[in-house]
Amino acid sequence: MKRYLNYINGEWVESASGRFAVNTNPATGEVLGEVTQSTREDVDRAVQAAKQAQKSWRLVPAPERAEILYKVGELLKERKEELAQILTQEMGKVIEEARGEVQEAIDMAYYMAGEGRRLFGDTVPSELRNKFAMSVRVPVGIAGFITPWNFPIAIISWKSLPALVSGNAIVWKPASETPFIAAEFVRIYEQAGLPKGLMNLVYGSGSVVGNAIVDHPEIDLISFTGSNEVGRQINERAGGMLKRTSLEMGGKNAVTVLEDADLDLAVNGIIWSAYGTSGQRCTACSRIIVHEAVKDELERRLLERIAQLKLGNGLDESVDVGPVINRSSLEKIDEYVKIGLDEGAKLLCGGRIVTEDGLEKGNFYAPTLFTDVKPDMRIAREEIFGPVASIIPVKSLEEAIEVNNSVEFGLSSSIFTRDINRAFQAMQDLDTGIVYVNAGTTGAEIHLPFGGTKGTGNGHRDSGVAALDVYTEWKSIYVDYSGKLQRAQIDNY
Ligand code: NAP
Ligand code: MG
Numbered sequence: 153m154k155r156y157l158n159y160i161n162g163e164w165v166e167s168a169s170g171r172f173a174v175n176t177n178p179a180t181g182e183v184l185g186e187v188t189q190s191t192r193e194d195v196d197r198a199v200q201a202a203k204q205a206q207k208s209w210r211l212v213p214a215p216e217r218a219e220i221l222y223k224v225g226e227l228l229k230e231r232k233e234e235l236a237q238i239l240t241q242e243m244g245k246v247i248e249e250a251r252g253e254v255q256e257a258i259d260m261a262y263y264m265a266g267e268g269r270r271l272f273g274d275t276v277p278s279e280l281r282n283k284f285a286m287s288v289r290v291p292v293g294i295a296g297f298i299t300p301w302n303f304p305i306a307i308i309s310w311k312s313l314p315a316l317v318s319g320n321a322i323v324w325k326p327a328s329e330t331p332f333i334a335a336e337f338v339r340i341y342e343q344a345g346l347p348k349g350l351m352n353l354v355y356g357s358g359s360v361v362g363n364a365i366v367d368h369p370e371i372d373l374i375s376f377t378g379s380n381e382v383g384r385q386i387n388e389r390a391g392g393m394l395k396r397t398s399l400e401m402g403g404k405n406a407v408t409v410l411e412d413a414d415l416d417l418a419v420n421g422i423i424w425s426a427y428g429t430s431g432q433r434c435t436a437c438s439r440i441i442v443h444e445a446v447k448d449e450l451e452r453r454l455l456e457r458i459a460q461l462k463l464g465n466g467l468d469e470s471v472d473v474g475p476v477i478n479r480s481s482l483e484k485i486d487e488y489v490k491i492g493l494d495e496g497a498k499l500l501c502g503g504r505i506v507t508e509d510g511l512e513k514g515n516f517y518a519p520t521l522f523t524d525v526k527p528d529m530r531i532a533r534e535e536i537f538g539p540v541a542s543i544i545p546v547k548s549l550e551e552a553i554e555v556n557n558s559v560e561f562g563l564s565s566s567i568f569t570r571d572i573n574r575a576f577q578a579m580q581d582l583d584t585g586i587v588y589v590n591a592g593t594t595g596a597e598i599h600l601p602f603g604g605t606k607g608t609g610n611g612h613r614d615s616g617v618a619a620l621d622v623y624t625e626w627k628s629i630y631v632d633y634s635g636k637l638q639r640a641q642i643d644n645y
Pocket of ligand 1: 298302358363386400402435535563603
């Protein structure tokens with residue numbers, strides 16, 4: 153059986169715990185290999201390596217650091233298909249989406265490599281003569297990363313590439329469900345010639361390894377993507393130690409369809425956003441807010457399309473919807489469907505665990521659509537993280553925006569309309585971090601900030617140039633070349 157080990161200080165090492173956990177393929181139940189389970193001591197070893205490595209890394213000119221990122225981009229590109237296959241086997245998303253996810257990491261590598269020659273600060277005029285003023289970005293130090301399984305290569309690329317180009321070192325705990333793609337990503341850094349100790353991979357549970365990262369006094373910042381429940385705990389613990397935390401958490405994203413929308417386009421957008429990645433994207437569409445004038449027609453067209461979706465192993469190119477990540481996720485989704493029925497929502501299709509056609513060994517849930525859902529029902533408010541969408545009828549754009557904004561999350565939203573005035577109204581009033589006009593709720597491009605408002609985040613962004621704000625401190629520098637003491641605000645007034 154394949155064994156996966158920690159990567160600490162440039163070496164692949166087994167935890168002293170001697171314990172291993174198995175990794176399975178969610179489409180087939182097949183065991184893929186086993187993974188070392190680490191302890192607090194392993195985390196500490198990783199932190200010591202990171203500390204040592206960061207001392208010299210921070211002094212390497214950023215354009216030189218970026219050379220390694222370009223190499224990472226090249227290697228990812230060469231291995232794109234192989235990485236996509238590993239991703240699909242381990243996590244279940246269909247192969248086309250897995251390829252897209254690897255591409256996201258490639259794009260991020262080149263984009264952040266470019267930052268090696270930018271990392272812009274400001275030069276501004278001083279209010280005094282013969283004085284120079286500027287602000288520069290400096291690394292924060294040691295970054296602790298805790299990441300989820302649903303985008304196991306994209307999310308670590310959003311975090312690690314900006315962190316490294318700006319001079320930090322990393323201790324990373326990937327999700328327990330996706331250890332193999334994590335190892336491959338680290339191997340790419342190794343092959344690209346990243347100095348040892350800058351990227352450390354520590355496998356293990358959230359409660360042991362995750363908490364050890366959060367609690368470690370020498371880790372300066374925590375970047376976490378995952379559920380609200382865990383994010384809140386992390387923020388409390390890390391906040392008590394005055395650590396910087398960047399949190400990207402759940403969503404309850406909605407597509408709004410107005411009565412003037414191109415309905416075919418809206419259906420395409422909804423199908424892709426609600427059932428792609430089996431509804432397990434943080435930006436997945438789980439609410440469909442529709443003007444009552446087009447509700448029946450939209451339902452009819454959606455049902456027609458859902459009936460054509462093919463479930464199965466994501467490695468099969470003809471499959472549209474893969475499995476969900478594990479058994480407990482499958483049960484949670486099914487539980488939500490029961491809650492929806494109890495609350496009086498009308499089930500249009502799906503609503504069951506699939507156990508036929510040879511799919512019984514995997515974790516397959518039938519694409520599900522509810523209608524006549526009220527905005528205050530639990531299925532309209534809580535993150536389900538599966539292929540379940542709910543139609544909520546409304547009477548106007550204003551009501552649609554109110555419903556969209558009524559949940560505790562604020563990640564992504566979308567509106568389909570051909571009316572430019574109403575599109576701009578929506579762009580102004582939808583309160584999410586990401587807004588789409590005439591596209592579904594998913595599909596971020598890496599050079600724009602990614603993240604959400606309200607319960608989705610704590611004000612930071614992954615990706616885009618905004619990511620640099622997480623991994624750098626501002627240093628303001630004044631150079632007085634007047635040869636005398638000049639007091640700002642005093643000597644010049
Ligand atoms: P999760 O259960 O919160 O896990 C995320 C990570 O946290 C995993 O590495 C997990 O480790 C770790 N963890 C669990 N308990 C911990 C603890 N007590 N202390 C420290 N770390 C701990 O979330 P998930 O189920 O993997 O991912 C799905 C969630 O992520 C959804 O809510 C989704 O919306 C969100 N998400 C958000 C974004 C975004 O950018 N906004 C993107 C993708 C996903 P183990 O795997 O070992 O449990
Ligand atoms: Mg797995």
